[in-house]
Structures are given as C-alpha cells and as structure tokens.
Amino acid sequence: MTTGGPPLVTVIHDKDDHPAWTAAAHAAHDPAIGRLTIDPSPANGAPAALAHDLLYALGKRLPQGGETYGTWADSQRPAWDAVATWMLAHHIGHLIVCRTDRLTHARQQQLLALRERCGIRLTLLWHRPVTPALKTLLEETPYRLVDTLPQARTALSQTEHSPSGTQNAGQRRPTGPAPCQDDGRWITSPPPSDGTVTDRPKRAPCQGAPVLASTTSGAPSAREPDRISTAVLAARLTTVAHPLHATALTIHAVTGADIDRLALIRGIDINDTATTVKIHDSTAHRRCQLHPLPTWTRRLIRAAGIHGQLNDRAPDNTLFPLITVQDGEQLRLTATGIRYHLKPMP
Numbered sequence: 088m089t090t091g092g093p094p095l096v097t098v099i100h101d102k103d104d105h106p107a108w109t110a111a112a113h114a115a116h117d118p119a120i121g122r123l124t125i126d127p128s129p130a131n132g133a134p135a136a137l138a139h140d141l142l143y144a145l146g147k148r149l150p151q152g153g154e155t156y157g158t159w160a161d162s163q164r165p166a167w168d169a170v171a172t173w174m175l176a177h178h179i180g181h182l183i184v185c186r187t188d189r190l191t192h193a194r195q196q197q198l199l200a201l202r203e204r205c206g207i208r209l210t211l212l213w214h215r216p217v218t219p220a221l222k223t224l225l226e227e228t229p230y231r232l233v234d235t236l237p238q239a240r241t242a243l244s245q246t247e248h249s250p251s252g253t254q255n256a257g258q259r260r261p262t263g264p265a266p267c268q269d270d271g272r273w274i275t276s277p278p279p280s281d282g283t284v285t286d287r288p289k290r291a292p293c294q295g296a297p298v299l300a301s302t303t304s305g306a307p308s309a310r311e312p313d314r315i316s317t318a319v320l321a322a323r324l325t326t327v328a329h330p331l332h333a334t335a336l337t338i339h340a341v342t343g344a345d346i347d348r349l350a351l352i353r354g355i356d357i358n359d360t361a362t363t364v365k366i367h368d369s370t371a372h373r374r375c376q377l378h379p380l381p382t383w384t385r386r387l388i389r390a391a392g393i394h395g396q397l398n399d400r401a402p403d404n405t406l407f408p409l410i411t412v413q414d415g416e417q418l419r420l421t422a423t424g425i426r427y428h429l430k431p432m433p
Contacts (some may be wrong), residue, residue: 092203092206093202093205093206093209094208094209094399095229095230096199096202096209096211096228096230097113097209097211097230097233097242098210098221098224098225098230098231098232098233099210099211099213099233099239099242100214100217101212101213102216102217103212105213105236107236108212108214108236108239109126109185109212111236111239111240112124112185112210112243113126113185114243115243115244115252116183118145118177120178120246121180121181121246121247122179122183122246123141123145123174123181123182123183123420124144124183124184125140125141125144125182125183126140126185126186127184127185127186127190127194128140129186133161134161134162134164135161135163135166137190137197137198138163138167138170139166139180140218141170141174141182141201142166142169142170142173142328144230145174145177145179145330146326147169147173147323148327148328148424149328150328150424152251154201155270159329159417160328165334167200168330168394169328169329169394171201171204171397172330172390172393173390174201174205174207175393175397176302176330176386177386179205179207179299180207180208180247181209181210181245181246181247182198182202182208182210183210184198184209184211185214186212186214187211187213188213188215188218188220188221195211198211199228203250204397207247208245210242211224211423221324241354268319269322271321271426272426273426273427274320274323274426275316275427275428275430276339276343276427276428282342282366282376282377282378283377283378284375284376285365285375285377292353292354293367294361295353295356295358295402296356296357296358296377298359298363316426317340318383320340320427321384323380323427324336324340324387324392324425326368327425329410329421330390330391330393331390331391331394331406331407331409332417332421333390334387334388334390334391334406334407335349335391335406335410335411335418336418336421336422336425336427336429337384337387337388337433338352338388339368339429340427341364341367341378341380341381341384342376342378344366346411346415346418346429347411348366348367349407349418350403350407350411351366351367351369351405352364352367352406353399353403353406354391354392354401354402354406355403356401357388357389357391357392357406361388361392363377363378363379363380364377364378365377366378391406391407398412415429
C-alpha cells in the first residue's frame with residue numbers, strides 16, 4: 088500500500104440510470120492493464136456472494152455442485168482472502184462496481200475493506216437519485232462525486248497498478264501460458280523437472296529455497312503434445328479460485344510431489360522470485376530437492392506467499408495444512424474440477 092493510503096473513492100452518480108453509464112463501466116474492464124469491472128448479483132443472498140462475483144470477474148471458477156462447493160467458498164473470510172490475494176497477484180489497481188445502489192450496506196463495507204486491504208482505486212456507480220443509503224455511505228467514506236457522463240468516462244479510464252501491498256505483489260508481471268486449444272480431456276501431469284538434491288548436515292536447520300535459474304515457458308509447438316498438455320493445464324490452473332489450491336496443484340504439476348510432500352512445503356521453500364521450490368524428502372530433511380520453476384508458474388506460485396502475508400502467516404510455517412489433510416481430499420476435488428489427475432510421485 089502506498090504511504091498515503093489508497094486514492095479517494097470515486098462515486099459516479101447516474102441518477103437517471105441511463106444505459107450509457109453502465110456501458111462505459113463495462114467497456115473499462117481490462118484486467119490485463121489492472122482494471123476490473125463487476126456487475127454484482129444482488130439477488131444472491133449467500134454471505135460470500137459479492138466475493139464470488141469478484142472471483143468470476145478475475146477469471147476464477149468456484150467448485151461446482153454438492154459438497155465440493157462449500158468447504159471454503161461459502162465462508163466470508165476465506166472467500167475474501169482469495170479475492171484480496173488474486174487482486175494483488177493479478178496487479179489489479181482499479182476496481183469498478185456497477186449497481187452499488189442495489190448492494191446492502193454490509194456489502195458496500197466489504198468493498199471499502201477490500202480497497203483498504205489491497206490499496207486499490209475504487210469506483211462505485213450509483214444508478215438512482217440520492218437516497219439515505221448513499222448519504223450514509225458518503226458520510227463514512229473519503230470520496231469524490233462525479234455526475235456527468237464525460238467526467239465518468241474519464242474516471243473509469245484511469246489505470247493504476249496495485250501498489251506493493253505485500254512483498255511479492257509489486258514485482259514484474261509473470262509470463263502467462265501461451266494460448267492453446269482445450270478439448271476438455273483429462274490431463275495427467277507432465278514429466279516433472281529434475282530436482283537438485285541438497286544434503287543437510289546433522290542438527291543443521293533445513294534452509295529455504297535459494298534462487299535458481301527458472302526454466303523457460305516457451306510457446307508450445309503442435310509437434311510437441313506434452314508441451315501442449317502443459318499449456319492446457321496452465322490455462323486451467325489459472326481458473327482455480329483458491330490461491331493455495333492453485334499453488335499446490337502447480338507445484339504438483341511441475342515437480343510430481345505427492346500429497347505427503349506437498350504437506351511439508353513451507354513459505355520459505357518458495358524463493359522470493361518464484362523461480363525455485365524445495366521439496367522435502369521427509370520430516371528428517373536429509374535429501375530435499377530443489378526444483379526450478381517455469382516462468383508460466385510465477386503468478387500461481389506467488390499466490391500462496393501473498394495469501395500467507397495477508398493472513399500474517401510466519402514464513403517458516405507450512406503453506407498447505409488445510410488442503411493436504413485427509414489424503415488431500417480438498418485438493419483432489421479441486422483437481423477433479425479442472426480435469427487433472429492428481430497422481431503421486433513414482
């Protein structure tokens with residue numbers, strides 16, 4: 088977050104609810120340059136519904152159906168933790184919210200809390216005449232009011248990368264997976280990268296991951312089916328809504344680490360540049376392996392570190408304690424959702 092805090096909230100007052108104002112807000116949506124527009128679903132009464140709208144706008148997809156849906160996504164704190172993590176990981180610096188007048192006061196406060204937590208620019212569209220609810224909102228909020236369409240278009244077009252709210256958030260954007268054709272087939276993890284074995288002297292602590300040269304992402308060739316599968320998997324992994332699930336599955340895809348080894352990974356086992364991960368052989372830490380990480384994994388790998396910092400998790404704590412219990416049941420459900428075989432290391 089910047090020293091002076093986030094910019095003032097911009098309230099765009101569309102008192103006549105003219106379609107041109109909403110169209111301008113939708114046209115401003117461009118996550119690639121850090122600008123996100125959402126049109127909330129006010130009829131959805133779920134406590135975390137607004138967080139779900141934001142996750143969908145970020146390109147994430149929640150688990151579908153039955154018990155696979157609610158383990159974390161239906162709870163407000165985990166859902167908003169996921170939103171804040173991805174806002175920072177994707178460098179979203181400007182959030183535009185349509186139909187703010189239809190949101191409850193509690194949900195308006197959730198948006199203001201997200202603004203403070205991530206240090207972002209927040210623009211709220213109010214599509215009706217002034218009401219007591221708007222007056223209450225403005226009494227509690229440092230704001231500027233915009234009430235003409237030309238001014239609104241100028242405000243909506245502002246682009247501002249998210250500040251360095253966490254240690255990893257302000258670094259250069261990672262390279263994303265190359266575009267690929269996804270036929271919906273199940274994917275088995277590609278051959279894992281070769282790890283470098285590290286010996287630990289007796290009674291010496293197991294150190295974190297150092298910096299290694301990352302492997303190249305490379306555009307997949309039509310003559311290289313394994314690399315095409317990797318590109319498809321990379322694209323699917325970017326849709327995983329929970330940051331820790333996304334990071335764990337990415338590490339599995341690159342290293343082949345099984346559930347037991349994923350459970351041992353600590354925050355310090357991913358280096359600051361997200362170019363290396365350390366996979367532990369066991370709790371004895373005698374012959375742990377260092378694995379270089381491809382460039383396409385950067386954003387997904389960093390997500391776990393951002394999530395940990397937002398929740399004040401100590402760097403030497405394990406990253407995935409809640410999703411690797413019960414033989415990784417939650418992680419397996421997430422893998423099923425993206426049609427990925429979560430297999431153990433041979």
